[in-house]
Amino acid sequence: MSIYADDHAPETKAGIAVDAQDELRATFEDFKSANDERLAELERRRGDVLLEEKVDRINAALDAQQRKLDELVLRQARPQLEGRGKNAGDVAGREHKSAFEAYVRGGDAAPLRALESKAMSVGSNPDGGYLVPVELETAIGERLAVISPVRGLSAVRTISGSVYKKPFMTAGPATGWVGETDARTQTASPTLDALSFPAMELYAMPAATATLLEDSAINLDEWLASEIDQVFAEQESTAFVNGDGINKPKGFLAYPTVVNATWSWGNIGSILSGAAGGFAAQNPSDVLVDLIYALKAGYRQNASFVMNRRTQAAIRKFKDSTGVYLWQPPAQPGGRASLIGFPLADAEDMPDIAANSLSIAFGDFRRGYLIVDRQGVRVLRDPYSAKPYVLFYTTKRVGGGVQDFDAIKLLKFAAG
Structure with a gap:
């Protein structure tokens, strides 16, 4: 059943549905398998049109899963108004x-x-x-x-x-190193x-x-x-x-x-x-x-x-020299996807x-x-x-x- 069919259906962790996170990871694993197969075909110089379409479909599914997760996180993160504020x-x-x-x-x-x-x-x-x-x-x-x-x-x-x-400051005051008993020249004023x-x-x-x-x-x-x-x-x-x-x-x-x-x-x-x-x-x-x-x-x-997200779809296919994908899904619900270890904002x-x-x-x-x-x-x-x-x-x-x-x-x- 879809996680959106019933607000009470999904298992939650720290108040955020984890089903979408698991689904995103599973889709990314499918994407990696299909993309690896596509790259192998390219190396053999036999590009498979159906395989290219499969990779594109899974890439689009990744975007859809990320949107679902973002919506859940957004719903959870929006603060409630009752009894809040220092003047409440x-x-x-x-x-x-x-x-x-x-x-x-x-x-x-x-x-x-x-x-x-x-x-x-x-x-x-x-x-x-x-x-x-x-x-x-x-x-x-x-x-x-x-x-x-x-x-x-x-x-x-x-x-x-x-x-x-x-x-x-467009130009800072003059600074420098001097000995304990050396004379100090007058420093320039900062601009x-x-x-x-x-x-x-x-x-x-x-x-x-x-x-x-x-x-x-x-x-x-x-x-x-x-x-x-x-x-x-x-x-x-x-x-x-x-x-x-x-x-x-x-x-x-x-x-x-x-x-x-x-x-x-x-x-x-x-x-x-x-x-x-x-x-x-x-x-x-x-x-x-x-x-x-x-x-x-x-x-x-x-x-x-x-x-x-369209730019993300292009870079999702990139790997490092050891074959690890540079783009990685969020490590936990509420987190961000990462690229080469740095967080990525949509x-x-x-x-x-x-x-x-x-x-x-x-x-x-x-x-x-x-x-x-x-x-x-x-x-x-x-x-x-x-x-x-x-x-x-x-x-x-x-x-x-x-x-x-x-x-x-x-x-x-x-x-x-």
């Missing part, structure tokens, strides 16, 4: 939660307006709307980290203003510059029926979080990878790239695959090793690969393999990419624009960009 038990927190529920259910804004006036909230917005309770805002942020692959890997800062500025990360507005507009809002058994916090977290995560993920920085975060693929041998600050270094639109014909996996060691040792220890917004594409990223994203979240998620109730439905115009402000250009490297599918 205090008087002010309960008062805000009660006022927010009255506003969402019936449109009574007076209690919320009084609370925000009394608090003189820094989250005021000229478009209107009211701040969600602290525990709901925290839960939305945690859910986004679970769903969005780049957010889950990157550094995140919460700000109260509209821009976060991070200073860095500082700053990276700016503006927080842009991201919005969603879930709709509810009057029946849903009148049903006291429905947890409106849970409903609102579940309606907006997937939408926010999809928009964020696209921007963190490919965003142009205009009214959205700037993605790490939007920065200038240079061959890694000529890398300089402000650019992201790249390694060439050795063939236009693909891997080199001989020893195709060697370039992945080159990509790993293009990163300095201080970054490698916390580095991850980032690519989409980011569907990464480009497919094509001529001159930047389809694989490798780096320490916690040091390399910064996401800034402005405090406060706001909701504006609109019962007029789409009668008989009630719309909830929900906004949060988020920005992002590269903060360390030496911490991320890219694989460019181009001839060397």
Whole structure:
């Protein structure tokens, strides 16, 4: 029986169904057997079309099994909202939660307006709307980290203003070694510059029926979080990878790239695959090793690969010199697949393999990419624009960009 036919059917371990993990491993073993047979046929110069199709089918099945496992992990990892947050038990927190529920259910804004006036909230917005309770805002942020692959890997800062500025040294103070009694020359002053990360507005507009809002058994916090977290995560993920920085975060693929041998600050270094639109014909996996060691040792220890599933399907066929497959399924439910021993994150917004594409990223994203979240998620109730439905115009402000250009490297599918 499918693990999705009955939520109570699968055996669980630490709250996560293990059937999908076992199924994924079994499918990967089938894939290895079929691919080994395909490679043997190629060595005998007798390519078998049916065998190629079999390998492709099993490869697709691996992707399907990985998606099932990801969905189970996501379902388990999403935090619950009941009784959470540091303000969940205090008087002010309960008062805000009660006022927010009255506003969402019936449109009574007076209690919320009084609370925000009394608090003189820094989250005021000229478009209107009211701040969600602290525990709901925290839960939305945690859910986004679970769903969005780049957010889950990157550094995140919460700000109260509209821009976060991070200073860095373009030229440091002079240093050196001297003897105990030697004269010290005056050191040069450091030269500082700053990276700016503006927080842009991201919005969603879930709709509810009057029946849903009148049903006291429905947890409106849970409903609102579940309606907006997937939408926010999809928009964020696209921007963190490919965003142009205009009214959205700037993605790490939007920065200038240079061959890694000529890398300089402000650019992201790249390694060439050795063939236009693909891997080199001989020893195709060697370039992945080159990509790993293009990163300095201080970054490698916390580095991850980032690519989409179609690129993963291509590299799943690679082996090392001892015949061991470079791609390995997650070691346990809730874990990540690995490539050459490094964790691998699925980011569907990464480009497919094509001529001159930047389809694989490798780096320490916690040091390399910064996401800034402005405090406060706001909701504006609109019962007029789409009668008989009630719309909830929900906004949060988020920005992002590269903060360390030496911490991320890219694989460019181009001839060397």
